[in-house]
Amino acid sequence: MNQHKEVLYGLYDDEEVLLKAVRKAKSDHLDIMDVFSPFPVHGLDDALELTESRLHITGFIFGAIGTLTAFLFMTWVFTRDWPIIFGGKPYFSAPAFIPITFELTVLFASIGMVVTFYTICGMGPGVTNPTLDDRITDDKFCIAFDVTGAEAKQVDKLRAFLSSTGAGEVNAKEI
Amino acid sequence: MSAPVSAIREPLITGGKTYHNITEDICGPTERTPTTAWVIAFIVAVAGLATYVFCVGWTIWVGIGSWNLNRTINWGWDITNFVWWVGIGHAGTLISAILLLFRQKWRTGVNRAAEAMTIFAVICAGQFPLIHMGRLWLGFFIFPYPNTRGPLWVNFNSPLLWDVFAISTYFTVSLLFWYTGLVPDFATVRDRAKGLRRKIYNSLSFGWTGSAKHWQRWESLSLVLAGLATPLVLSVHTIVSFDFATSVIPGWHTTIFPPYFVAGAIFSGFAMVQTLMVITRKVLHLEDYITVEHIDSMNKVILATGSIVGVAYLTELFIAWYSGYIYEQFAFYNRVMGPYFWSYIGMMSCNVISPQIFWSKKMRQSIFVTFVMSIFVNIGMWFERFVIIASTLARDYLPSSWSYYTPTWVEIGLFVGTLGLFSTLYLIFTRVAPVVAVAEVKSILKSAGDQYVGPEVARKHAEEAHHEAH
Numbered sequence: 001m002n003q004h005k006e007v008l009y010g011l012y013d014d015e016e017v018l019l020k021a022v023r024k025a026k027s028d029h030l031d032i033m034d035v036f037s038p039f040p041v042h043g044l045d046d047a048l049e050l051t052e053s054r055l056h057i058t059g060f061i062f063g064a065i066g067t068l069t070a071f072l073f074m075t076w077v078f079t080r081d082w083p084i085i086f087g088g089k090p091y092f093s094a095p096a097f098i099p100i101t102f103e104l105t106v107l108f109a110s111i112g113m114v115v116t117f118y119t120i121c122g123m124g125p126g127v128t129n130p131t132l133d134d135r136i137t138d139d140k141f142c143i144a145f146d147v148t149g150a151e152a153k154q155v156d157k158l159r160a161f162l163s164s165t166g167a168g169e170v171n172a173k174e175i
Numbered sequence: 176m177s178a179p180v181s182a183i184r185e186p187l188i189t190g191g192k193t194y195h196n197i198t199e200d201i202c203g204p205t206e207r208t209p210t211t212a213w214v215i216a217f218i219v220a221v222a223g224l225a226t227y228v229f230c231v232g233w234t235i236w237v238g239i240g241s242w243n244l245n246r247t248i249n250w251g252w253d254i255t256n257f258v259w260w261v262g263i264g265h266a267g268t269l270i271s272a273i274l275l276l277f278r279q280k281w282r283t284g285v286n287r288a289a290e291a292m293t294i295f296a297v298i299c300a301g302q303f304p305l306i307h308m309g310r311l312w313l314g315f316f317i318f319p320y321p322n323t324r325g326p327l328w329v330n331f332n333s334p335l336l337w338d339v340f341a342i343s344t345y346f347t348v349s350l351l352f353w354y355t356g357l358v359p360d361f362a363t364v365r366d367r368a369k370g371l372r373r374k375i376y377n378s379l380s381f382g383w384t385g386s387a388k389h390w391q392r393w394e395s396l397s398l399v400l401a402g403l404a405t406p407l408v409l410s411v412h413t414i415v416s417f418d419f420a421t422s423v424i425p426g427w428h429t430t431i432f433p434p435y436f437v438a439g440a441i442f443s444g445f446a447m448v449q450t451l452m453v454i455t456r457k458v459l460h461l462e463d464y465i466t467v468e469h470i471d472s473m474n475k476v477i478l479a480t481g482s483i484v485g486v487a488y489l490t491e492l493f494i495a496w497y498s499g500y501i502y503e504q505f506a507f508y509n510r511v512m513g514p515y516f517w518s519y520i521g522m523m524s525c526n527v528i529s530p531q532i533f534w535s536k537k538m539r540q541s542i543f544v545t546f547v548m549s550i551f552v553n554i555g556m557w558f559e560r561f562v563i564i565a566s567t568l569a570r571d572y573l574p575s576s577w578s579y580y581t582p583t584w585v586e587i588g589l590f591v592g593t594l595g596l597f598s599t600l601y602l603i604f605t606r607v608a609p610v611v612a613v614a615e616v617k618s619i620l621k622s623a624g625d626q627y628v629g630p631e632v633a634r635k636h637a638e639e640a641h642h643e644a645h
Contacts, residue, residue, distance in 0.1 A: 038194065038363070039614040040390040048387055053395040059403070073319075074331045082325060086332045099337040099414055103344040106403045110348045114355060117396045118381060121389050123358075127382035134366040136385050137359070139194035 006174050007033065008158050009132050009144040010167025015041045018141040021165035022047040025143065030161060033146040036136045055113060062112025063105045070104035071097055130175035147172070186625035187281055190463040194617050197464075201609045201616070202364050204459045209606060212458060217602050223595015230588035231306060239309040241585045247578035248568045252586040253307040255560040256593065259443070260300035261342065261415055262436075262556060265408055266444025267293025268349050271356070272404035275397065280623050281472050283615040284465045287360075288455060289448045290353040291608070295600040296447070297346045299593040304338070306589065334417035341414040348407055352400045355393070358383050359614045412440040419563065426506030426567040429494070435487035439556060442480035442526070445473050446552035451601065453546045455610060464611045471539045477552065478533040484559075485527035506567060514579055515566035518558045525555025 012018040015037065025032055026049065035048060045052075074097045078084070083091045118124050136142050145158045155172075162170045192200070209217075234241055244251050267290035274282035305314045317339045319329045329336050362383035365376035383389070416436035419427040449470065456465040495507040510519050529551050532538045539545070570577050604610070621627050 035387040036385040037387065037390065038198075038385060039359075039618040040394050041387075042618075044387050045391050050388060050391055053392045055392055055395045056399045059399045063403075077319075077328045078331065082328055084330075086330060089332065093332060096332040099334075099410070099417075100331060100340045102406075102410060103337075103340040106407045107344040107347060109403055110351055110400060113396055113399060114351045117355070117392055121386075121392060123381040123383060123389075125381060126378050128377055129382035129384050131366070131384055137363040137366045137383075138198045 004148075004174050005146055006148045006150075006172065007132060007144050008147045008155060008162070008170070008172050009142050010162030010165075011133060011135065011169045011171075012141040012143070012167050013139070015044075015141055017166040018143065019043055019047055021143060021162075021167070024165055025161065028161070030145070030158065033144045036132065036142040036144065038137050038139060038141075041141070055117060058116045059109045059113040062116075063109030065112075066105040066108025067101055069108070070101040074100065132173055132175070133171075143167070184623075184628065185466075185468045186627075186629040187284060187466060187468055187623035188464060188616065188620055189466055189625045191626040192463060192620065192624060194620065197617055197620070198363055198367070198613060200461065201464070201611045201613050202360075202367060205364060205606060205609065206367070210458070213602065213606070216598070220595050220598035220602055223592055224599045225595070226588050227592020227596050230585050230592055231302075231311075233585055234306055234589070235311055237585075239307070241583060243580055243583045243586065245578055245580065247571055247576045248565055248580040250307075250564050250568060251580050252561075252582045252590055253303045255557065255564050256590050257300050257303035257307075258415060258560045258564075259557050260296050260303070260593065262412065262440035262443040262560075263447045263553075264293045264296035264300060264345075264349075264444065265412060265437075265440035266448045267291070268345075268352070268404050268408045269441055269444065270448070271352065272401040272408060275401040276405060279472075280619050281469050283612055283619055284469045285448065285452060285473070285611075286615070287353075287356065287608070287612045288451060288604075288610045290349065290356070291604045291610075292448060292451055292601065293349050293444070294346065294353060295597050295604075296444075297342065297349065298600065299597050301342060301346070302593060302596075303589075334414065334421050337414045338418060341411045345407060345411045348400070348404055352397075352404060355396060355400070356612055356615070357608060359385065359393070360609045360612065363613050364609065409437055412436045424506075424567060424571075425500075425502040426510065427563070429491065431487055431490060431494070435484065435491075438480045438483040438487065439526075439559060442477060442484055443552060443556035445477050445480070446549040446556070449473055449477070449545055449549035450553065453542055453549070455605065459605065459610060461611060464616060467540050467542075470542065470545055471536070474533045474539040474545060474548075477548070478530055478539075481526055481530035481552070488523065488527065502572070505570070509570045510562055510566050513566060513570060515562065515569065518562050518566060521558040522555055522562050525551045526559060529555075 010021075012021065018035070018037070019041065022032065022035060022044065026047065032048065035044060037044070075092060078093070079091045085091070086093075089096070122129065131137075132142060132144060133140060143162065147155050147158065159170055188197075190196075242251065242253070244253075267286070270282050270289045271286040274286075305311055308314060317329060317336065319331075357379075358381050361376050361380035362385065365373055365380045368376055413433040413436065416432035420429060420432040422428060452465055452470070452473075456462050492507055492511075495503045498504070510516075529548060532544065532548065565580055569579060625631070
């Protein structure tokens with residue numbers, strides 16, 4: 001994964017210009033490597049034809065694990081491992097298990113989803129991912145093309161595309 | 176084109192900001208040397224924290240006997256403070272989660288600081304149940320871990336244990352939610368920094384790049400976490416209220432407690448957010464991001480929840496009379512006319528009567544009135560918990576064991592100390608993290624910035640159209 005990539009990127013000043021450029025790139029069948037922005041741009045997912053995130057499914061699975069863990073564990077403790085009568089209630093007093101079951105469902109789902117999110121995004125404490133420009137987290141919107149080993153003609157075509165769609169700056173960088 | 180919600184809606188970002196202005200204005204304060212005001216505030220806060228450490232040490236060294244609790248009144252300032260702090264810790268997640276689901280844009284200006292406040296308030300709250308156990312070093316007994324005593328498990332049917340799970344889950348989820356929101360903003364700070372500072376923020380930003388796919392997942396994660404946190408925030412104070420409601424003490428054993436506690440929690444939480452916001456926006460010059468509109472909206476929430484709480488107080492009195500149950504009737508007679516009548520008066524006047532001033536728009540938009548009212552509400556909600564806990568316990572079934580309770584200096588020191596702990600954490604937060612969610616504010620700029628929307632802009636458009644017509 002640590003192969004060096006040559007990247008050609010254009011910086012745009014406005015997200016609406018960026019969206020138009022992305023749509024045009026798609027209709028011209030240009031292969032965009034990635035798009036970077038300082039905040040989530042609405043409509044960008046559709047323009048890039050990104051598939052819907054399946055993160056919420058992970059959340060459901062982790063939540064279900066939490067539900068089962070909590071409920072089955074309490075049931076096992078109070079009916080098998082160490083049955084105690086509290087206030088004359090039955091050993092298996094399901095309604096009293098509901099609050100903890102709910103809390104652990106939320107806890108498992110949240111932790112599971114957050115850990116999954118950082119893992120699939122390749123992020124975590126101390127991780128350094130290469131960035132193209134410091135202004136991308138400030139006020140610039142960026143379209144990046146992977147031009148590793150590309151012919152000069154192809155690079156020129158992409159460069160022309162970026163300038164013609166409104167990129168204020170077009171740069172190349174090795175990451 | 177992100178269309179404005181309504182042309183006449185007041186803008187939420189004023190001053191004609193650009194994206195770069197937003198970054199500068201919000202990240203700037205973390206990059207400058209602290210102001211004298213901050214240093215003085217920090218010294219005071221740390222003195223409070225030192226008081227706290229000393230009083231905890233004293234409690235452990237001397238024992239719980241250093242408090243004035245007795246056989247009759249066995250919960251006093253400790254649990255009052257616990258419930259008060261947990262209640263305050265409800266606003267942040269309410270603002271960030273419920274208002275996210277309701278697509279309320281004004282949330283973006285205040286959610287970061289409110290969530291930070293939530294986390295710090297829950298930290299303060301968590302201190303009290305631990306200290307009041309007396310033997311603090313055995314605090315881990317509350318968790319169901321395999322042990323050599325059987326293993327003997329904890330009582331999963333006890334609301335006190337539900338509390339352990341509720342508070343620790345709430346703390347964890349709030350922290351994750353808050354930090355996930357902070358990651359893109361830490362990346363912004365990182366990209367402005369150099370040297371060691373850049374290394375530190377690089378670590379804190381988890382290697383965020385701002386890729387479109389990451390933003391898509393980030394939004395999905397935020398939405399699902401909000402969906403999970405919404406029932407969670409409602410469950411936490413519900414479960415705290417179970418500590419009282421599932422007992423057989425007259426005055427506690429009521430089904431109204433869960434909704435009444437939740438409304439009270441939101442009420443006190445918003446009051447604390449107002450206290451902090453009014454100061455923060457002024458000191459950090461964030462008036463363009465935390466506008467009078469934001470303060471107005473939060474005052475409306477305070478008015479609504481304060482009135483709900485008021486209705487709950489009256490309902491309790493009515494039901495006590497209507498039940499025909501003499502012990503219940505006595506419990507409420509005792510609250511209003513008993514030895515702690517003064518705390519009942521404090522509660523009623525601060526929580527129910529004074530917030531009615533917010534029916535007036537002028538009052539809602541006055542910074543001074545907002546600040547004074549937020550302090551009133553904080554005091555009133557502390558009294559509410561004291562009324563419920565101490566005045567109820569003071570008069571139990573046996574007149575021979577009736578009692579009265581005043582705190583010792585240790586108990587007062589613990590309470591003042593947690594204010595120090597809270598302030599210390601909040602002051603550090605304002606130095607290291609952007610106190611307004613930078614990325615989220617940028618995302619609403621075109622639909623809520625004053626150069627794009629608002630009555631002024633609408634009027635200008637109308638005038639232009641008028642000129643064109645001629």
